[in-house]
Amino acid sequence: MEGDEMLKVGIVGSTGYAGEELVRMLLNHKEVEIKWLYSQSYVGEKYSKVFGNFFKIVDSTCVGGDVDELSKEVDLIFTATPQGYCSGIVNEKLLDRVKIVDLSADFRIKNIDVYKEWYKLDHKSPEFIAEAVYGLCEINRDKIKDARIVANPGCYTTASILALYPLVKEKIIDVNSIIIDAKSGTTGAGRGTSLANLYCEVNENIKAYGITNHRHTPEIEEQLSYGANENIIINFTPHLIPMNRGILATSYVNLNGEKTYQDIKSIYEKYYGDEYFIRLLDEGVYPETKWIQGSNYVDINFKVDERTNRLVVISAIDNLVKGAAGQAIQNMNIMFGFKESEAIFQVPMFP
Ligand SMILES: NC(=O)C1=CN([C@@H]2O[C@H](COP(=O)(O)OP(=O)(O)OC[C@H]3O[C@@H](n4cnc5c(N)ncnc54)[C@H](OP(=O)(O)O)[C@@H]3O)[C@@H](O)[C@H]2O)C=CC1
Numbered sequence: 001m002e003g004d005e006m007l008k009v010g011i012v013g014s015t016g017y018a019g020e021e022l023v024r025m026l027l028n029h030k031e032v033e034i035k036w037l038y039s040q041s042y043v044g045e046k047y048s049k050v051f052g053n054f055f056k057i058v059d060s061t062c063v064g065g066d067v068d069e070l071s072k073e074v075d076l077i078f079t080a081t082p083q084g085y086c087s088g089i090v091n092e093k094l095l096d097r098v099k100i101v102d103l104s105a106d107f108r109i110k111n112i113d114v115y116k117e118w119y120k121l122d123h124k125s126p127e128f129i130a131e132a133v134y135g136l137c138e139i140n141r142d143k144i145k146d147a148r149i150v151a152n153p154g155c156y157t158t159a160s161i162l163a164l165y166p167l168v169k170e171k172i173i174d175v176n177s178i179i180i181d182a183k184s185g186t187t188g189a190g191r192g193t194s195l196a197n198l199y200c201e202v203n204e205n206i207k208a209y210g211i212t213n214h215r216h217t218p219e220i221e222e223q224l225s226y227g228a229n230e231n232i233i234i235n236f237t238p239h240l241i242p243m244n245r246g247i248l249a250t251s252y253v254n255l256n257g258e259k260t261y262q263d264i265k266s267i268y269e270k271y272y273g274d275e276y277f278i279r280l281l282d283e284g285v286y287p288e289t290k291w292i293q294g295s296n297y298v299d300i301n302f303k304v305d306e307r308t309n310r311l312v313v314i315s316a317i318d319n320l321v322k323g324a325a326g327q328a329i330q331n332m333n334i335m336f337g338f339k340e341s342e343a344i345f346q347v348p349m350f351p
């Protein structure tokens with residue numbers, strides 16, 4: 001497509017890590033033109049000065065001002081912004097003009113009291129929560145097609161829910177025995193400066209954080225509960241590790257009755273066998289972040305522990321790609337009927 005036929009998009013939060021990944025991948029999209037790159041801190045600056053990797057590739061300058069006015073130039077807006085931003089700009093007039101893919105958590109959680117409790121924020125447009133679709137592509141593809149607002153899932157949540165969804169749906173595990181132990185690279189924390197993310201604090205170190213109260217807990221619980229059709233509560237413990245990007249989630253669950261490797265494998269095949277971006281690894285081969293880095297792939301495998309009758313499931317994603325920008329583009333592709341892998345097929349970077 002060319003000129004007027006191209007889908008025009010704007011990116012708010014373009015100067016963050018997720019925003020940068022959106023630009024990097026959208027440049028390869030045959031049917032999309034990036035119309036503007038919005039920033040609060042770099043208005044008037046060349047985007048390629050903010051991120052030198054775009055030198056001689058992107059000539060645009062960051063724009064600021066009224067997003068409502070800018071929305072008249074585009075068909076879709078990605079908001080790769082902090083929690084509370086997107087809910088502040090959404091209104092009926094805006095949604096008449098554009099579709100929204102929000103990378104924050106503003107529209108992920110249906111129960112507003114849960115949102116308030118875990119995010120310590122008042123929601124600025126609760127009237128749109130019900131219609132927003134949780135953009136976990138492999139699970140909600142049909143609903144995403146017609147959505148005006150897509151709530152792009154969090155990074156830990158994407159890795160965790162995709163690993164566990166077939167198991168809860170098929171009721172082969174005790175749904176109240178789920179423990180998720182997840183590790184993330186430091187880009188997961190964003191580009192803003194904070195003491196905890198300084199090089200010397202992160203390098204040569206691994207630490208758990210958000211123990212029993214990380215905000216992805218209710219997001220995982222809500223989505224797994226829809227799958228199981230019953231209320232699920234979980235233990236979720238994230239860890240910060242000295243890597244740029246990547247998430248590895250190890251989930252422990254009690255099996256209902258004895259199950260073989262093949263029993264479980266056939267369940268994963270039923271749900272994901274035809275999924276382009278989900279790779280069910282061969283028996284005995286377990287996901288590593290190096291194998292998905294820079295790509296939109298989700299690698300999954302598991303092992304039955306016959307001694308404890310527990311199942312251990314390992315999943316890996318790139319937090320900035322399938323955990324953020326890649327999935328956001330996948331959602332856009334579904335919403336506009338483009339090839340689902342357009343612009344987001346990348347061979348993972350190794351090493
Ligand atoms: N990093 C990750 O792995 C993942 C991130 N996410 C979510 O995506 C969103 C972006 O994350 P990430 O890129 O890491 O964050 P960053 O901190 O790297 O970037 C945030 C961006 O938002 C802009 N911004 C900050 N405050 C405001 C504001 N009040 N209004 C408008 N824009 C603002 C910032 O730049 P400027 O000042 O130039 O406007 C910047 O471009 C967050 O909601 C995050 O939770 C989701 C999944 C994974």
Ligand SMILES: CC(=O)N[C@@H](CCC(=O)OP(=O)(O)O)C(=O)O
Pocket residue numbers: 103104105153154155156184185186187188189190216238240323
């Ligand atoms: C390493 C790290 O700090 N990760 C972030 C999760 C990033 C993300 O996906 O979160 P959202 O729900 O905000 O979109 C965190 O734990 O807060």
